[in-house]
Amino acid sequence: MKVAIVGASGAVGQEFLRVLDEQNFPIDELLLFGSKRSAGRSYKFRGQDITVKELCHNDDFKGVDIAFTSAGASTSKEFASTITKHGAIMIDNSSAFRMDEDVPLVVPEVNGDDAFNTPRNIIANPNCTTIQMVVALKPINDINPIKRVRVSTYQAASGAGAAAMDELVNQYAELQRGDKPTIEKFAYQLAYNVIPHVDVFMDNGYTKEEMKMYNETKKIMHAPDLDVSATCVRVPVMRAHSEAIWVELERPMTVAEARTAFENGEGLVVIDDPANKKYPMPLDIADKDPVYVGRIRQDLTHPCGLSFWVVGDQIKKGAALNAVQIAQYMIKHGKKF
Amino acid sequence: MKVAIVGASGAVGQEFLRVLDEQNFPIDELLLFGSKRSAGRSYKFRGQDITVKELCHNDDFKGVDIAFTSAGASTSKEFASTITKHGAIMIDNSSAFRMDEDVPLVVPEVNGDDAFNTPRNIIANPNCTTIQMVVALKPINDINPIKRVRVSTYQAASGAGAAAMDELVNQYAELQRGDKPTIEKFAYQLAYNVIPHVDVFMDNGYTKEEMKMYNETKKIMHAPDLDVSATCVRVPVMRAHSEAIWVELERPMTVAEARTAFENGEGLVVIDDPANKKYPMPLDIADKDPVYVGRIRQDLTHPCGLSFWVVGDQIKKGAALNAVQIAQYMIKHGKKF
Numbered sequence: 001m002k003v004a005i006v007g008a009s010g011a012v013g014q015e016f017l018r019v020l021d022e023q024n025f026p027i028d029e030l031l032l033f034g035s036k037r038s039a040g041r042s043y044k045f046r047g048q049d050i051t052v053k054e055l056c057h058n059d060d061f062k063g064v065d066i067a068f069t070s071a072g073a074s075t076s077k078e079f080a081s082t083i084t085k086h087g088a089i090m091i092d093n094s095s096a097f098r099m100d101e102d103v104p105l106v107v108p109e110v111n112g113d114d115a116f117n118t119p120r121n122i123i124a125n126p127n128c129t130t131i132q133m134v135v136a137l138k139p140i141n142d143i144n145p146i147k148r149v150r151v152s153t154y155q156a157a158s159g160a161g162a163a164a165m166d167e168l169v170n171q172y173a174e175l176q177r178g179d180k181p182t183i184e185k186f187a188y189q190l191a192y193n194v195i196p197h198v199d200v201f202m203d204n205g206y207t208k209e210e211m212k213m214y215n216e217t218k219k220i221m222h223a224p225d226l227d228v229s230a231t232c233v234r235v236p237v238m239r240a241h242s243e244a245i246w247v248e249l250e251r252p253m254t255v256a257e258a259r260t261a262f263e264n265g266e267g268l269v270v271i272d273d274p275a276n277k278k279y280p281m282p283l284d285i286a287d288k289d290p291v292y293v294g295r296i297r298q299d300l301t302h303p304c305g306l307s308f309w310v311v312g313d314q315i316k317k318g319a320a321l322n323a324v325q326i327a328q329y330m331i332k333h334g335k336k337f
Numbered sequence: 338m339k340v341a342i343v344g345a346s347g348a349v350g351q352e353f354l355r356v357l358d359e360q361n362f363p364i365d366e367l368l369l370f371g372s373k374r375s376a377g378r379s380y381k382f383r384g385q386d387i388t389v390k391e392l393c394h395n396d397d398f399k400g401v402d403i404a405f406t407s408a409g410a411s412t413s414k415e416f417a418s419t420i421t422k423h424g425a426i427m428i429d430n431s432s433a434f435r436m437d438e439d440v441p442l443v444v445p446e447v448n449g450d451d452a453f454n455t456p457r458n459i460i461a462n463p464n465c466t467t468i469q470m471v472v473a474l475k476p477i478n479d480i481n482p483i484k485r486v487r488v489s490t491y492q493a494a495s496g497a498g499a500a501a502m503d504e505l506v507n508q509y510a511e512l513q514r515g516d517k518p519t520i521e522k523f524a525y526q527l528a529y530n531v532i533p534h535v536d537v538f539m540d541n542g543y544t545k546e547e548m549k550m551y552n553e554t555k556k557i558m559h560a561p562d563l564d565v566s567a568t569c570v571r572v573p574v575m576r577a578h579s580e581a582i583w584v585e586l587e588r589p590m591t592v593a594e595a596r597t598a599f600e601n602g603e604g605l606v607v608i609d610d611p612a613n614k615k616y617p618m619p620l621d622i623a624d625k626d627p628v629y630v631g632r633i634r635q636d637l638t639h640p641c642g643l644s645f646w647v648v649g650d651q652i653k654k655g656a657a658l659n660a661v662q663i664a665q666y667m668i669k670h671g672k673k674f
Contacts, residue, residue: 193620299487302566305566
């Protein structure tokens with residue numbers, strides 16, 4: 001199997017190198033691509049040094065079976081035909097194609113089979129906040145359809161890239177030295193702050209990040225009537241996102257039923273033992289593969305409502321791991337590369 | 338007017354000294370009380386040094402008109418009769434009496450007149466998270482009754498006291514030195530983390546903090562059918578709490594109507610100009626008096642729903658300032674001390 005990573009020097013690109021190795025992904029040859037700036041850098045994969053090539057409009061992707069792309073939406077759009085024209089499946093981490101009708105948007109635990117319907121050889125990886133939410137919604141929705149979702153997020157710095165993570169750490173160091181904190185990657189100082197603003201604002205007052213949760217959830221879950229109202233907030237955490245979720249179901253559901261459903265849910269781990277102070281927290285969940293759920297309760301405002309708390313690593317399940325799992329799902333279910 | 342502060346050395350006690358001065362509160366004599374440990378310390382108020390006396394069961398409160406108490410629920414319970422027996426009005430910041438039927442629970446902008454119904458000479462100051470929420474709910478509820486509230490909080494370290502604020506700052510310093518962070522005031526490391534756990538857990542899976550928002554909101558707003566489902570989360574912020582709120586109303590309400598209602602709301606300031614990246618953030622709102630609201634949007638899941646974002650300083654409006662405003666309200670409305 002010949003695999004390519006596009007955007008190899010970024011936070012997600014680097015995670016692809018680790019995840020492909022951790023998952024024992026079957027690779028005969030690995031190619032790394034990046035911008036002009038990162039071309040020439042070299043990264044180790046399974047003991048071999050691989051040099052990043054500049055992404056160009058040429059025939060570099062001839063013979064590539066799968067290309068994992070994470071270099072921003074404009075790069076994905078510009079290079080999609082270069083990447084796919086010789087038959088490679090492009091699993092794209094950007095928002096470029098997510099809502100395109102002829103591009104499946106896939107979370108394997110939820111809609112893995114959609115990955116086989118790829119007229120353009122492109123599969124889109126959903127936004128990080130959506131991925132971890134739908135993994136938790138799926139087992140509930142399977143037994144009692146969800147009508148409404150309200151969700152507020154506690155999003156880590158990693159969602160804004162490796163430089164943003166550095167910026168957060170540096171801000172604490174700067175503040176401790178009595179210096180003015182450097183602000184480049186976020187709209188405002190993130191240290192000792194929370195910022196209710198992720199991605200750009202839309203005309204309806206929601207951010208693009210919040211509308212991703214609205215639109216992507218419907219598409220992934222094949223549920224056009226399932227509405228999501230999200231408030232997305234950046235918090236000074238390094239790499240795992242947390243979400244406070246309320247769901248309104250068709251019928252009442254007890255906490256015990258919900259817990260059983262979550263426990264049987266694919267890709268989910270329940271940590272919910274308040275008496276012993278056990279609940280998922282981003283500091284613990286950073287670098288872990290599954291999505292974690294806890295604080296499972298009745299919604300005190302609605303007889304058919306539940307409330308729970310979901311935490312997942314943004315770079316792993318929220319990005320690189322989900323993309324690799326899409327490829328694994330396809331291989332497991334008969335796709336020959 | 339003779340005024341006492343009980344718990345003068347704590348974060349809220351210290352804020353009482355600042356707020357009483359800032360508000361030009363009419364004081365002829367100020368007495369400070371504290372635990373055995375803090376007795377003997379001295380604090381400046383309007384140029385005078387005042388020494389903290391140990392709180393004892395004696396006649397120290399003879400002649401006191403108003404006692405602002407913030408020394409924990411058990412101290413409030415133990416000393417309530419000592420403080421009030423000679424006629425002093427006790428405005429208590431603890432949770433000791435909040436739900437007692439013969440003790441009013443007051444946010445002046447919402448139910449100021451309740452402060453005049455004090456058979457036990459006790460008035461309770463609500464929990465910080467409730468205060469800032471009801472200030473925002475009031476103007477909406479006045480024109481379109483609220484049926485349901487879902488709220489997730491982003492609570493600052495200050496809610497756990499001055500030592501907790503120090504602990505957070507120290508954790509960043511310790512981590513930077515490569516040391517293990519000291520954890521005493523919170524259940525887990527708060528630096529680079531969020532903890533979905535404030536106060537103790539109850540049998541229904543909610544925390545006491547979350548149930549305070551449920552119970553206190555009903556009482557303050559005289560709305561027994563207004564239900565609140567809260568998820569309370571500690572975040573690494575110093576002193577202002579943020580809240581992501583969804584309300585379901587009796588009838589639809591446009592964002593424009595809601596904005597006008599908020600703008601006319603008492604004690605509220607609207608910061609809601611997404612195009613110019615203007616929204617309330619805890620770093621900006623620390624030490625400010627009003628409650629701030631922004632991110633006003635339709636709830637995309639419900640025709641009668643709204644979503645918005647509320648930020649308030651936990652030590653000011655969430656504690657000391659609200660208590661002082663209760664006294665100011667009483668004076669303004671004819672109470673003679």
